[in-house]
Structure formats: structure tokens, C-alpha cells
Amino acid sequence: MPFNQLISSLQRAILKPEPLWEEEIEKSVEWSLFLKSMVLPVIGVTAILSAILLKIFGYHLPMIGVVRPSMTDMLLQIVGAIVMYGISIVLLGWIAAWLAGMLGGKNDLNRAVAMLFWISVPSLVGQVLGTLPFVGWVISLGLGIYSLVLLYRAIPVFLDVPVSERVKHFIFFLIASFVVSILLGMTLGRLFTPRDMMQSMRPDVIVPPQMKEIGQSQPVQKSTKKSENPVEDYVESMAKGDYNKDVIEKAKEDRFIPPADGKLTKAQVEKFLALAKKVKIVEKEQAQKLKEKYDKKEQSDDFSISDVFNGLKDFTSLATLEMKVVKENGGNWAEYTWVKDRVREAYYTPSLSPTTEYNAKLLKGHEALLKEIL
16 A cells, blocks of 8 residues: 555544545455555554654653663564554454354454454554653543544444444453453563563662762773664664753753742743743744645655654654743743643633732733733
């Protein structure tokens, strides 16, 4: 399938799924061929994108902090995702088809595998975006729930299960999916668990860093060896790229103790408005540049996997653009976000409390700008 057509199909799977389902049913592609030509390539790209973002942002583990996987563990994770998904979709497809036959529908493995793939597209997107800090888990949760909604709607369409039996099929299938995921996780899943995560969850096996004596310097050796694995080379180069990692690290160091009464000062409001206005200007400029760049890419026939990676880089940089503008203009990220929350409260709910009423008075005369930046 041409790349542009694939992207269009994935977009329709999220935005307009039912017309796409009808087209896929008419194609009636044999499940093993569908697995090779569609499912595994998409899962492969999804796994690679997730691995890159995890390399950048790391795992956020409670009581431990951020752990970034090694290159070996990233490759292991990519392979594991492809293997686990491939096995799961066939096994769960068989269960879904068998349940459909038992409840008066069609026991058709081809349709069942196609159904599970197309309804899982939102959750796959959520898997990639879920690695982003701060908001990733919310996006992932929302898209995961959306996939469940699509499953409920797709059961009668793909498997001809009577509408009266759809709830039974849905519930039984969810129970079976839970059991299968537990069993696979306890068996094959252990083979593909990143070693860095396992060590981080077992503090007793973490090797403490070697302490060097005061005044002792150790030369940094630069490796000139090039990996034989092109994916590993590309992931490594992407991980070292400009994703505003330095900005994120500096922003984490910012500290701000908000006042107990929650009231803003005139100086805080003026500084926030000045920074937010600059953020909006830079965002518009960057968005226009990206639009022009990828409009040209969509019209070309040589769209490659490198363009996918470069698009991810652009997206990730755009996601941290506000933070970058604030830091480069001397702002304190912790104070900026606190002030932004108070400004939103005062703008949208000025009569909520005496504090919001007080803060709302400081916003008088700035309504036009606030409407643009909030």
C-alpha cells in the first residue's frame, strides 16, 4: 500500500471509522497476508517512535525517578512490541471470531483480525503520545477508551453479531483479552522487559557510580565505531538531536513558592502577558513553517521513513516550544505555569471566589490579548 494511502487509512480509522470498516470487509483479505502487509509494518513504526520518545523522556517510575533505556533495551522493546502484538491479535482474533459464532454471528478469523487492528489504531497513537511528559498519560488514556468504544460499535459490523448479543460478546471478549494479556505478560513479556526498568525496580542490583578522587580527571573517549544496525544508528542520532532537552532540564530546576492567598501581583500579570504573547507569535511562525514543509512532502512520491522520524522531531520540538520561549526570555517556568493557571481561573470564572475576583481586576484592559493566548 502506498504511504499516502496508508496514512489516509489510519486517519480514517480514527476520524471516520465506519466507512473504512465497510471497505475492509469488502476486500476480505486473508488474515496472514493482512498481518504481513499492514499490521506488522504499522506496529513496527509505532514501536520505533515509542522507543525514540522513551529515549528522550525516559520512564517515569514512582519513588525512583526518570530512567532512560539503553540502545540494546530499545531494540529489544521494538522487537518485543512487534512479536507480542502479532501473537495477541491472532489469538484474540480467534477468540472474537469463536464468540461471534457462538452468539449467532460469523466465525471469521479474517474479519476478526481486521476488526481488532482497525479499532486499535487510536490506542496505538496513544501509545506513542503516552511517552510525552505531563500530558502523555491523559492522551493515552483517552485514546485507549476510544478504542474500546470503537470495538463495541465494530462487533456487529465485522462479525455480524446480532445487536441484542453485542453486549455479551463485548464483555466476554474483554475478559478473555485480560486473561490473554496476563498470560503473555508472564511468559513472553518477561523476555522483552527492558533491563534498565527491571534494574530500576530492584535497587539492590543497581551498581553505584564510581566516585573519583578530588582533582582526578578522566578523559572522555569518543567512540568512532559505527553500528552495523541502521535503526540503532538513526535512533541514537535522533536521541542526541535538538528536542529542547536542555530547556526541559533547566525548567525542572525552576522553583517558585506561591503565596498562600493565591493572589497575583500586577508585575506577575504583565510579565506573563508579555511572555505569552511572544509564545503565541513563535507558535504561529513555527506552525506556518511546518505546514509549508509538510505540504511539499505530501505532494512528493519519495516520502520515506526518514521523513517520519524528522516529523516526530519537529512535533516534539513544537510540544516544548512554550517552555523554550519562556526560558529564553528569562522566565521562571514554575512561576509562569502557576500564574497561567491563576489567570485562566480569573478569566473564565471571575466570580468563583474573592481571590479570583481580585485577580480578575488585574486583567482589566487585556481581554483581547487574553482571548488570543488562552
